[in-house]
Amino acid sequence: MSSAGEGLSRPLPEQVRLHVVELAAQVLGSMPAAAIPSQLRGIAKFDPRKRARLGSAPIAAMLETDKEFRETVAETLRSAWPDLVAGLADGVVPAAAEPVLVAAAAYLTRPPGWPELVERAREDLEQATSAEAGREQVEARLREQLATQRTAAKEEAERFREQVRVARAENADLRRRLHDARERAKAAERRAAEMEAETAEARARVANASGAAETEVRKLKERLADAERHLEASRRAAREGRSVEDARIRVLMDALQDAAAGLRKELALPTMISKPADYVSAVVPGAPSVRAVPARALADDDPQLFDQLLAIPNLHVIIDGYNVTKTGYPSLTLADQRARLLTGLGGLAVQARVEVTCVFDGAELNGPVQVSAPRGVRVMFSAPGQIADDLIRQLVKAEPSGRAIAVVSSDREVADSVRRMGARPVPSLLLLRRLGRT
Structure with a gap:
C-alpha cells in the first residue's frame, strides 16, 4: 500500500x-x-x-x-x-x-506525527515477530529435546522392563532348579537310608549263611576229591580199552584199503573219479562274460528247510547264481554280486561238506569273466544261446537216480521242472539267510 x-x-x-x-x-x-x-x-x-x-x-x-x-x-x-x-x-x-x-x-x-506512530508500531511488530520466531525456535528445540528425552526414557524403560523380565525368568528357573535339587536330595537320602537298611540285612544274611557255606564247601571238596579219583580210574580203564579197539580198527582199515587198491587195479579204474556234474558241457570261468537275468524272489515260511537238506549225506546243491544275487544284493555290479556269492558258498561248502555247483547265465557273452572259484565250489556259465535254466536242468538230469539234489532258485518254472525230475527246489531267500549265518 x-x-x-x-x-x-x-x-x-x-x-x-x-x-x-x-x-x-x-x-x-x-x-x-x-x-x-x-x-x-x-x-x-x-x-x-x-x-x-x-x-x-x-x-x-x-x-x-x-x-x-x-x-x-x-x-x-x-x-x-x-x-x-x-x-x-x-x-x-x-x-x-x-x-x-x-x-x-x-x-x-x-x-x-502519525507516520512515526506507524513506524514505531512496525518496529514493535518486527521485534514481536522476531521474538515470536525466537520463541518458536526455542519451543521447537525444547520439543525436540523433550521428544528425544521421552524416546530415551521409553527405551530405558523398555530396557529396564526387559532386564526385569529376564531377571524374573532367571529367578523362576533358579527356583525350579532349587526345588528339583531339593527333591533329588530328599530322594537320594531316602535311597541311602534304604540301601543302608538293605546292607545291614544282607550282612546279617551273609553272617548267618557263612557257617553253612563253609560246611557245604568242605563237603563239596570231599565229593570233588572222590569224583576226581573215580574219573582218573575211569580214564585209565578207557585208555586201556581204547588201545585194544584202536588196534583192531587199524588192522581192519588197512585190510580194506589193500582190498580197494587191488580191486581198482584189477578193474583199471582211474585214481580220481569225476562226478556226474563234471560231464555237463558249459562255459567255464575265464571265458567271455555274461549279463544278468532279473530274478523273481518268492517268500518261504520255513527257514529250517535248507539246514535239514544240508544234513542229507552226499547232497548236491545246484545254485541259480544271478537269481540269488538279484534277490539278495541287486544294487551291486555283476562282478561284485558273483564275488560275494562265491565267497559265501566257499564257506558253506567247507562247513556242510556238500557238493556245490553255481550256475550263471551266459546267454549273452560279451567279454572275458575273471572268476576265482573257492575250494569245493564248481562255477559254470551257460553256453552262448543257452540260458542258465537249461544248464541247471542238464545238471539235474546227469545225476544218478536216487541221489539227493537241491536246486536253489526262486524261478517258478525252474522249481516246477526240477521237482518233476526228482530234485528239491529251494527258494533263494533261504540260501541268503543261511549264508548270513555263516
Missing part, C-alpha cells in the same frame, strides 16, 4: 493493513448505498466473510485515496476505541495498547 504525500516511506505492515481492511469491510457493509464509493459498490454486495478477502486491494486503495471513506472508517474506530484515539490525538500512546491497533488508529485518524 503506497503512502505518497502522506509521510509514510514504506507500505503499512501486513498485519496493520489486514486489520484496516477488515475494519473498512465491516463499515462498508453498514454504509448507505449512496455513501459507498462507486469502486466499492460491487464489493459491498459480497458476503461479509468474503468481503475483506476478495476486496482487499480495492478497499486498501480507496482508504489511501478517498479521505471521506477513510474518515468514515475512522469514526467507527473512534467510537469503538475512544480512549486510544483521544490519546493519539494528544500524542500519548497507551502503554497496554497493541501495536497493530495503534498503527491502524494512527493511519485512519491521522493525528499529528
Whole structure:
C-alpha cells in the first residue's frame, strides 16, 4: 500500500493493513448505498466473510485515496476505541495498547506525527515477530529435546522392563532348579537310608549263611576229591580199552584199503573219479562274460528247510547264481554280486561238506569273466544261446537216480521242472539267510 504525500516511506505492515481492511469491510457493509464509493459498490454486495478477502486491494486503495471513506472508517474506530484515539490525538500512546491497533488508529485518524506512530508500531511488530520466531525456535528445540528425552526414557524403560523380565525368568528357573535339587536330595537320602537298611540285612544274611557255606564247601571238596579219583580210574580203564579197539580198527582199515587198491587195479579204474556234474558241457570261468537275468524272489515260511537238506549225506546243491544275487544284493555290479556269492558258498561248502555247483547265465557273452572259484565250489556259465535254466536242468538230469539234489532258485518254472525230475527246489531267500549265518 503506497503512502505518497502522506509521510509514510514504506507500505503499512501486513498485519496493520489486514486489520484496516477488515475494519473498512465491516463499515462498508453498514454504509448507505449512496455513501459507498462507486469502486466499492460491487464489493459491498459480497458476503461479509468474503468481503475483506476478495476486496482487499480495492478497499486498501480507496482508504489511501478517498479521505471521506477513510474518515468514515475512522469514526467507527473512534467510537469503538475512544480512549486510544483521544490519546493519539494528544500524542500519548497507551502503554497496554497493541501495536497493530495503534498503527491502524494512527493511519485512519491521522493525528499529528502519525507516520512515526506507524513506524514505531512496525518496529514493535518486527521485534514481536522476531521474538515470536525466537520463541518458536526455542519451543521447537525444547520439543525436540523433550521428544528425544521421552524416546530415551521409553527405551530405558523398555530396557529396564526387559532386564526385569529376564531377571524374573532367571529367578523362576533358579527356583525350579532349587526345588528339583531339593527333591533329588530328599530322594537320594531316602535311597541311602534304604540301601543302608538293605546292607545291614544282607550282612546279617551273609553272617548267618557263612557257617553253612563253609560246611557245604568242605563237603563239596570231599565229593570233588572222590569224583576226581573215580574219573582218573575211569580214564585209565578207557585208555586201556581204547588201545585194544584202536588196534583192531587199524588192522581192519588197512585190510580194506589193500582190498580197494587191488580191486581198482584189477578193474583199471582211474585214481580220481569225476562226478556226474563234471560231464555237463558249459562255459567255464575265464571265458567271455555274461549279463544278468532279473530274478523273481518268492517268500518261504520255513527257514529250517535248507539246514535239514544240508544234513542229507552226499547232497548236491545246484545254485541259480544271478537269481540269488538279484534277490539278495541287486544294487551291486555283476562282478561284485558273483564275488560275494562265491565267497559265501566257499564257506558253506567247507562247513556242510556238500557238493556245490553255481550256475550263471551266459546267454549273452560279451567279454572275458575273471572268476576265482573257492575250494569245493564248481562255477559254470551257460553256453552262448543257452540260458542258465537249461544248464541247471542238464545238471539235474546227469545225476544218478536216487541221489539227493537241491536246486536253489526262486524261478517258478525252474522249481516246477526240477521237482518233476526228482530234485528239491529251494527258494533263494533261504540260501541268503543261511549264508548270513555263516
